[in-house]
Amino acid sequence: MLTFALIVVGTFASEDATCIATGLLIQRGEVGVSAGILACIIGIYFGDLGLWGVGRTFGRVAFAWPWAARRLTTPAAHDARAWLERHAAGAIVASRFLPGTRLALYVTAGILRLPFVVFALWSLVAACLWTPSLVLLSAALGDAFVVRVSPLLGSPWPARVVAGALALVLTQVTRRLADEQNRVRVAARIARLVRWEFWPAWLFYLPVSIYIAWLAMRHRGLSTITAANPGMRDGGLVGESKFEILQQLPSEWTVPSALVEKGAPFERLRRLRTTCEARGWSLPLILKPDVGQRGAGVRLIRTWDAAGDYLAAVDAAVIAQPYHHGPFEAGVFYYRLPGWARGRIFSITDKQFPVLTGDGVSTVETLIWSHPRFRLQAATFVSRHRASLSRVLAVGEHFSLAVAGNHCQGTLFRDGGGLLTPALEQRIDEIARAYSGFFVGRFDIRYSDVEAFKAGRALAIVELNGVTSESTDIYDPDGSLLRAYRQLFRQWSIIFAIGDANRSQGAPVSSTRRLLALVRAHLTTPVPCAISD
Numbered sequence: 001m002l003t004f005a006l007i008v009v010g011t012f013a014s015e016d017a018t019c020i021a022t023g024l025l026i027q028r029g030e031v032g033v034s035a036g037i038l039a040c041i042i043g044i045y046f047g048d049l050g051l052w053g054v055g056r057t058f059g060r061v062a063f064a065w066p067w068a069a070r071r072l073t074t075p076a077a078h079d080a081r082a083w084l085e086r087h088a089a090g091a092i093v094a095s096r097f098l099p100g101t102r103l104a105l106y107v108t109a110g111i112l113r114l115p116f117v118v119f120a121l122w123s124l125v126a127a128c129l130w131t132p133s134l135v136l137l138s139a140a141l142g143d144a145f146v147v148r149v150s151p152l153l154g155s156p157w158p159a160r161v162v163a164g165a166l167a168l169v170l171t172q173v174t175r176r177l178a179d180e181q182n183r184v185r186v187a188a189r190i191a192r193l194v195r196w197e198f199w200p201a202w203l204f205y206l207p208v209s210i211y212i213a214w215l216a217m218r219h220r221g222l223s224t225i226t227a228a229n230p231g232m233r234d235g236g237l238v239g240e241s242k243f244e245i246l247q248q249l250p251s252e253w254t255v256p257s258a259l260v261e262k263g264a265p266f267e268r269l270r271r272l273r274t275t276c277e278a279r280g281w282s283l284p285l286i287l288k289p290d291v292g293q294r295g296a297g298v299r300l301i302r303t304w305d306a307a308g309d310y311l312a313a314v315d316a317a318v319i320a321q322p323y324h325h326g327p328f329e330a331g332v333f334y335y336r337l338p339g340w341a342r343g344r345i346f347s348i349t350d351k352q353f354p355v356l357t358g359d360g361v362s363t364v365e366t367l368i369w370s371h372p373r374f375r376l377q378a379a380t381f382v383s384r385h386r387a388s389l390s391r392v393l394a395v396g397e398h399f400s401l402a403v404a405g406n407h408c409q410g411t412l413f414r415d416g417g418g419l420l421t422p423a424l425e426q427r428i429d430e431i432a433r434a435y436s437g438f439f440v441g442r443f444d445i446r447y448s449d450v451e452a453f454k455a456g457r458a459l460a461i462v463e464l465n466g467v468t469s470e471s472t473d474i475y476d477p478d479g480s481l482l483r484a485y486r487q488l489f490r491q492w493s494i495i496f497a498i499g500d501a502n503r504s505q506g507a508p509v510s511s512t513r514r515l516l517a518l519v520r521a522h523l524t525t526p527v528p529c530a531i532s533d
Contacts, residue, residue: 092125354401
């Protein structure tokens with residue numbers, strides 16, 4: 001009788017743990033099956049009634065508070081009560097199997113004064129469905145586990161403890177996976193682990209780093225790569241000014257840009273507005289850090305208030321550019337060895353920006369999580385669009401999730417080899433040669449017409465990156481990991497070869513001390529990537 005009472009009381013502390021412990025007691029023969037299950041049901045059932053009672057009791061107190069009374073007597077509150085009465089069976093029974101829903105639902109049922117008879121009936125049904133299955137499963141699994149593990153541990157007691165812990169974990173996992181939203185999130189996490197394009201940079205680049213170290217030994221040190229682009233500071237390794245680089249390119253092929261130096265936010269905003277008026281620029285604008293990596297801090301600015309907020313949040317120098325509507329963007333990786341009559345395009349990345357399409361029912365957050373691709377980068381999108389997550393998009397309405405053509409910011413990269421033509425290669429070579437001291441790097445180009453792009457016309461260069469730019473077509477989800485490494489190994493071989501050739505012709509190289517200082521500064525500088533649209 002004491003054991004029976006302890007089981008009942010134990011459910012008030014932890015229902016799942018008590019049910020699992022009861023199953024193990026049944027397995028040991030210390031409590032009968034019927035008695036154990038009945039004790040768990042009684043404890044759980046009275047606990048559920050207690051939650052309803054808390055809601056009912058304190059709900060009355062809430063009605064005496066004018067602020068709460070106004071909200072609890074609104075048509076919406078009456079509608080919620082009517083809905084709960086109509087769907088009491090499904091809601092109450094389902095909450096028993098879904099984690100994190102029971103407490104809120106049962107207390108709310110009391111606050112909304114769901115009839116006691118209705119609540120008591122369906123909560124009893126829920127307890128009778130859930131409790132025996134958990135207790136019996138624990139007893140069955142515990143018996144099988146203890147029999148197999150006891151010989152290894154020398155005693156059944158440690159095996160029983162481990163069995164109880166495993167059963168508790170299994171129960172929690174099962175209950176969480178019963179919720180569709182949780183299943184989607186778990187599936188997305190697993191997909192990110194399987195798909196190498198989402199691996200952490202340190203893990204993905206480990207083989208590449210080893211290969212770069214070998215190339216450095218062959219070509220007289222890592223500093224050799226800083227001679228690959230003598231016209232760029234440190235070859236464009238890290239910390240280079242995007243604005244300075246853009247000024248070296250022919251203006252007819254670049255998106256116009258202006259530099260907003262550091263200073264007081266109000267003064268910076270004033271200078272920005274003055275510049276835009278003088279040049280005839282209108283909103284929207286693109287603002288981004290002058291020294292940045294992987295699209296961090298890029299924001300589409302639609303109002304001057306938003307521009308002021310951005311300049312207040314980003315203390316570093318910022319580039320302002322008129323927004324090029326595209327809608328297309330490509331990453332064109334170019335190289336030319338010293339002495340070559342003509343440079344070559346190494347690869348082209350076709351960048352596809354993530355856009356939601358409304359159905360008139362789903363919120364922005366729901367659409368993100370329901371999309372097979374977007375859910376893989378949901379954390380980025382949810383953080384960026386926190387203010388719009390509950391917005392319901394009209395049927396056919398489009399909602400842009402990213403404006404930066406960067407993989408880690410949410411843009412899908414595809415192999416754009418089909419865009420390569422002799423005319424495009426010739427145009428890129430002409431533009432690259434106009435930049436004195438530039439030999440290798442990636443152009444990020446916006447364009448409006450595919451055929452014009454392939455013909456080398458109407459190109460709008462957003463930025464140019466140096467030796468540490470990637471041949472980003474490797475992130476095509478249809479490509480293989482082996483192809484990605486093969487591409488990167490070839491890319492770095494070319495960069496070292498160019499640097500070595502330029503060095504032999506007298507091009508200066510950065511010291512190892514400077515390289516280490518640059519990398520250290522880059523790794524310790526805060527990145528303004530949390531700015532939302």
